[in-house]
Amino acid sequence: MSTALWQPSPEEKEKTLLTRFSNKVQARYQLQDTEYSTLHQWSIEHPELFWQEVWRDCEVRSSASWNKVMSNYSFSEKIGTEPSGWFEGARLNFAENLLAQGKDGNEALCFIGENDSTRSLNYAELRVAVAQCASGMKALGISESDRVAAVLPNCPEAVIGVLAAASLGAIWSSCSPDFGINGINDRLGQISPKILITVNAYFYNSKEHDCLVKIRDVIQRIPSIESVFVVPFTESPMVLQNNERTWDELLNPSASTINFTQLPFDHPLYILYSSGTTGKPKGIVHGQGGTLIQHLKELALHADVRAGDAVFYYTTCGWMMWNWVVSTLALDATLVLFDGSPFHATETRMWDLIDKEELTVFGTSAKYLAMAEKRGLTPKQTHDLGSLRTILSTGSVLLPESFDWVYSKVKDDVHLASISGGTDLVSCLVLGDPLSPVYRGEIQTAGLGMRVEVWNPDGTPLLPGEKGELVCTQAFPSMPVCFWNDADGSKYRAAYFEHTARPAWRHGDWIERTENGGFIIHGRSDTTLNPGGVRIGTAEIYRPVERLEAVLESVAVGQEWEGGERIILFVVLRDQIELDSEMEQQIRSEIREHCSPRHIPALILSVSAIPRTISGKKSEVTVRRLIHNLPLENVDALANPEALDHFRDLPAIMS
Numbered sequence: 157m158s159t160a161l162w163q164p165s166p167e168e169k170e171k172t173l174l175t176r177f178s179n180k181v182q183a184r185y186q187l188q189d190t191e192y193s194t195l196h197q198w199s200i201e202h203p204e205l206f207w208q209e210v211w212r213d214c215e216v217r218s219s220a221s222w223n224k225v226m227s228n229y230s231f232s233e234k235i236g237t238e239p240s241g242w243f244e245g246a247r248l249n250f251a252e253n254l255l256a257q258g259k260d261g262n263e264a265l266c267f268i269g270e271n272d273s274t275r276s277l278n279y280a281e282l283r284v285a286v287a288q289c290a291s292g293m294k295a296l297g298i299s300e301s302d303r304v305a306a307v308l309p310n311c312p313e314a315v316i317g318v319l320a321a322a323s324l325g326a327i328w329s330s331c332s333p334d335f336g337i338n339g340i341n342d343r344l345g346q347i348s349p350k351i352l353i354t355v356n357a358y359f360y361n362s363k364e365h366d367c368l369v370k371i372r373d374v375i376q377r378i379p380s381i382e383s384v385f386v387v388p389f390t391e392s393p394m395v396l397q398n399n400e401r402t403w404d405e406l407l408n409p410s411a412s413t414i415n416f417t418q419l420p421f422d423h424p425l426y427i428l429y430s431s432g433t434t435g436k437p438k439g440i441v442h443g444q445g446g447t448l449i450q451h452l453k454e455l456a457l458h459a460d461v462r463a464g465d466a467v468f469y470y471t472t473c474g475w476m477m478w479n480w481v482v483s484t485l486a487l488d489a490t491l492v493l494f495d496g497s498p499f500h501a502t503e504t505r506m507w508d509l510i511d512k513e514e515l516t517v518f519g520t521s522a523k524y525l526a527m528a529e530k531r532g533l534t535p536k537q538t539h540d541l542g543s544l545r546t547i548l549s550t551g552s553v554l555l556p557e558s559f560d561w562v563y564s565k566v567k568d569d570v571h572l573a574s575i576s577g578g579t580d581l582v583s584c585l586v587l588g589d590p591l592s593p594v595y596r597g598e599i600q601t602a603g604l605g606m607r608v609e610v611w612n613p614d615g616t617p618l619l620p621g622e623k624g625e626l627v628c629t630q631a632f633p634s635m636p637v638c639f640w641n642d643a644d645g646s647k648y649r650a651a652y653f654e655h656t657a658r659p660a661w662r663h664g665d666w667i668e669r670t671e672n673g674g675f676i677i678h679g680r681s682d683t684t685l686n687p688g689g690v691r692i693g694t695a696e697i698y699r700p701v702e703r704l705e706a707v708l709e710s711v712a713v714g715q716e717w718e719g720g721e722r723i724i725l726f727v728v729l730r731d732q733i734e735l736d737s738e739m740e741q742q743i744r745s746e747i748r749e750h751c752s753p754r755h756i757p758a759l760i761l762s763v764s765a766i767p768r769t770i771s772g773k774k775s776e777v778t779v780r781r782l783i784h785n786l787p788l789e790n791v792d793a794l795a796n797p798e799a800l801d802h803f804r805d806l807p808a809i810m811s
Contacts, residue, residue, distance in 0.1 A: 160593030236645030270496020339792025421445030439640030469519030556597030615657030
């Protein structure tokens with residue numbers, strides 16, 4: 157068994173919300189101990205009791221109680237077409253639950269812009285702002301199940317807007333302003349929103365980017381949009397046209413209280429979108445109750461967010477982590493928002509933010525941590541970081557070397573939690589645990605209430621150390637209630653339930669369970685490499701390659717070749733470094749030493765950039781389709797579509 161990089165002290169354990177919860181459950185149900193493994197096993201063997209206790213412990217507010225937590229934890233053949241069965245009879249409101257716990261004078265939102273603009277709202281001010289916005293929406297005819305769309309930076313108006321919409325029972329769907337016209341239209345055009353909230357412009361990397369020109373094109377394509385409200389996010393003058401009005405014109409200044417519409421547990425709250433690049437993104441509809449209770453469980457019990465904490469996640473409004481972190485408000489914590497480049501003005505911008513705002517929980521991507529390491533940052537020497545208790549990482553696989561860097565160069569007494577789930581469940585399948593050790597390169601545990609297994613193709617559970625499909629074999633509350641425009645549920649079932657030998661949620665990750673009880677993700681199973689009939693996760697190759705000083709990042713894909721498959725590795729090298737024979741040999745040697753000869757690519761090619769999704773994930777599927785000359789129908793799902801040019805018509809891959 158490997159040596160732990162971090163483990164909490166008895167004093168630290170005692171302070172956690174998970175310990176409080178575990179103690180209650182042990183006493184109430186006579187569990188043999190309060191160890192996480194014991195609690196997790198109980199949570200999947202007695203799901204009705206577990207989710208009942210989460211509801212009770214997190215003080216979920218409802219105007220009508222539920223009759224039964226869940227009647228059937230198996231996966232229904234009619235999934236996506238009928239009520240989920242969770243907490244039947246309950247009536248509640250998502251926004252009410254997010255605003256109920258915060259004490260009036262406590263800071264609710266703290267916003268920092270790339271240009272150093274700042275704004276702050278306490279909970280009393282936030283409730284008034286939501287009341288004014290909700291009243292304005294209601295006056296426009298917004299009611300239950302109407303869609304409210306947004307193309308916004310990560311700013312206070314986005315939070316106010318989503319809470320106002322949710323208070324009325326409307327459905328919120330948002331895109332980041334860096335999405336292209338087609339990307340916005342492919343998403344919002346599906347759902348026929350009544351109103352759209354946007355900004356005049358936004359900042360990124362010291363440059364002001366106009367937003368209204370793009371939005372006016374979108375409006376022409378989506379006739380359902382009756383009104384557009386524009387937040388003056390920059391100081392550039394606004395000249396509004398046609399049905400465009402200012403943000404202030406949406407607000408009713410006389411409103412001060414909120415009438416929260418009470419709705420069923422499954423009532424739609426969010427529409428998020430798949431990020432595939434082979435067709436239009438699928439609209440994934442998430443219910444208010446499932447989103448709420450799953451987020452409360454993860455934020456309180458796994459991330460240990462406590463009242464008074466300052467919580468930050470580097471995200472945009474187009475990534476599900478934004479929806480996730482907004483739920484922090486339900487715990488009387490401060491939600492810290494930042495919009496712009498994480499390296500603007502100074503490479504230490506994010507670490508400066510931790511000290512300035514006294515962040516207790518810092519959320520970021522695996523890519524950011526790898527970039528910080530490549531830039532030679534040593535926050536441990538340059539910053540105090542005394543407030544920092546937890547670092548969360550997601551978006552892609554967190555490499556073992558990034559674990560090393562955090563504990564050697566950032567802070568040795570911090571809980572580093574790699575987490576993984578996604579848009580499909582607006583939450584996590586595997587994530588952190590504040591009571592247990594952190595091991596190098598491992599995600600600590602499966603989430604409470606999540607029956608996660610690793611399967612081979614015939615549905616046989618695999619032993620620790622064996623790689624297979626990540627599946628969840630038991631229903632959970634934050635499964636989508638449906639897909640948009642999928643009346644018979646066929647798209648929903650095809651996405652998750654038609655690829656396994658027996659009923660299970662197939663998440664699409666290639667994974668192994670470790671002897672420590674944790675997990676290692678080896679890449680997406682739909683892009684798993686298969687040279688010579690041996691399945692290889694792409695992350696296995698990235699780890700040794702990207703530890704090389706000369707390599708900034710890489711992407712590996714399989715190419716059909718001579719009746720089999722060969723591996724092609726694309727690398728982005730530092731400036732002034734060429735991919736010569738010596739460099740190629742160094743890369744191959746590193747892969748052979750740390751992986752195996754089977755992992756060595758047939759070709760290594762240099763490119764200037766690697767295509768990534770809006771959420772920052774390497775788009776391996778895109779590269780694979782490109783080298784096979786297959787069409788790409790959703791290029792706007794990419795953050796950097798210009799990177800595709802580097803992969804087109806490469807003579808080397810055809811010879």
